[in-house]
Every structure is written in C-alpha cells, then in structure tokens.
Amino acid sequence: MQVPAAARQASRAVWLRHLHQWHWISSALCLLGMFLFSITGITLNHASQIEAKPSVVRKQASAPAPLLAQLKTFGAEHDGEKAPLPEAAERWLLDTWSLKAGGRSAEWSADEVYLPLPKAGGDAWVRIGFEDGAAEFENTDRGWISWLNDVHKGRNTGAAWNWFIDIFAATCLVFCITGLLILKFHATNRPFTWPMVGLGVLIPFVIALLFIH
Numbered sequence: 001m002q003v004p005a006a007a008r009q010a011s012r013a014v015w016l017r018h019l020h021q022w023h024w025i026s027s028a029l030c031l032l033g034m035f036l037f038s039i040t041g042i043t044l045n046h047a048s049q050i051e052a053k054p055s056v057v058r059k060q061a062s063a064p065a066p067l068l069a070q071l072k073t074f075g076a077e078h079d080g081e082k083a084p085l086p087e088a089a090e091r092w093l094l095d096t097w098s099l100k101a102g103g104r105s106a107e108w109s110a111d112e113v114y115l116p117l118p119k120a121g122g123d124a125w126v127r128i129g130f131e132d133g134a135a136e137f138e139n140t141d142r143g144w145i146s147w148l149n150d151v152h153k154g155r156n157t158g159a160a161w162n163w164f165i166d167i168f169a170a171t172c173l174v175f176c177i178t179g180l181l182i183l184k185f186h187a188t189n190r191p192f193t194w195p196m197v198g199l200g201v202l203i204p205f206v207i208a209l210l211f212i213h
Helices: 005-045 065-077 087-097 144-153 158-189 193-211
Strands: 055-062 082-084 105-108 112-116 122-129 134-141
Touching: 005 144, 005 158, 055 087, 065 087, 065 112, 087 122, 158 193
Parallel strands: none
Antiparallel strands: 055 134, 082 105, 105 112, 112 122, 122 134
C-alpha cells in the first residue's frame, strides 16, 4: 500500500522543521567556540612564524622557621615521592605570592620541595630549600597567542574547560549531521548539492594522501 503524496509531504515537512530547529540551536551554541577554534587553528598552524617574547618574573622569599621545620619532616617522610604541599605551606604561598597551589602534587626530596605550576600560555614553579628556607618563585608568560593556542589544545586549562571542549565537539557533530540531512532533503531541487559535498570530502582526503608524510 502506497503512502499518499500528501502524507509524505507532511512527514517531510515535520522532519525538516525538527532538523532546522536542531541545526539553528546547535549553530547558536557553537558560534563563539567556532570562532575561537577557527582563529586558533590558524595561529597553531603558523606557530613557528608568530614571534613570541616570553615575560619571566622571578621572586624570592624566606620560609618562616615553623613552616620550614614542618616541610623538613614532610620531605624526610616523602623523599623521592610526589605529594601535595601541607596546608600551612599552601597558605604561606597564598599570603606571600598570591599563589593557589590547589592540592597540586609537588616533588619532594630530603633537602627541597619543587612545585610545578603549569598553566595555559605559560609556566610557573616554586622551590623551597630546607637548608636555609630560601624560596624561589618563577612565572613565565608567553603571551595571549600562546594562551589561546593552549586553550585550543586544552593544555593546562582545567577540568571545566576540558568538559566544555567535549560538549562543544558533540554540539558541532549535531550541527554537521543536521546540516547534511537538510542538504539531503533539498538535494532534489539543488543539483550541485552532492558534487559540493563530494568535493568537501575529496579535497582534504587527497591532500592528506599526497602531501602528508
């Protein structure tokens, strides 16, 4: 039994309405992310040609005697291990240099503790020697382009941004799939639809096959 043409048209209209709705919703949600990832895709592709001038800031201080005694004991117990700083040390770093250690793992030895503080667009570290309590802090800032590139890669950006990247990627898939299905519905009246889709697939495939080694 054949489905009447009017019923087919009504079903087609319902599907198109849903597809258009999901397409515009996903495009709206992806808008800023698409701009960001498109621009940083260019800056990453030309990273070696974009001059970066890192700014390095170094600071020094002396750990107070009570804290130093606690660190010495902790270092002797965790020699050669990785473990977070004691709460007192985290408070001292916050008061001294406005640093938030945030429970990050430090590298402990019998004579010093080294705390790496990697971040998007730069790097930082803290070292406290147990011999004399000398504390060193170094902060390297490689500029906003480096920051954007690291954001693009999700490098040292934290769990929240990594979750955003995953959700953004899923939303982009919705945008692409609904766009492809909308093309399918309109392909009958647009003869160049599938040749253009084929070119969009063929061009990157041929470039990858012939020029990526």
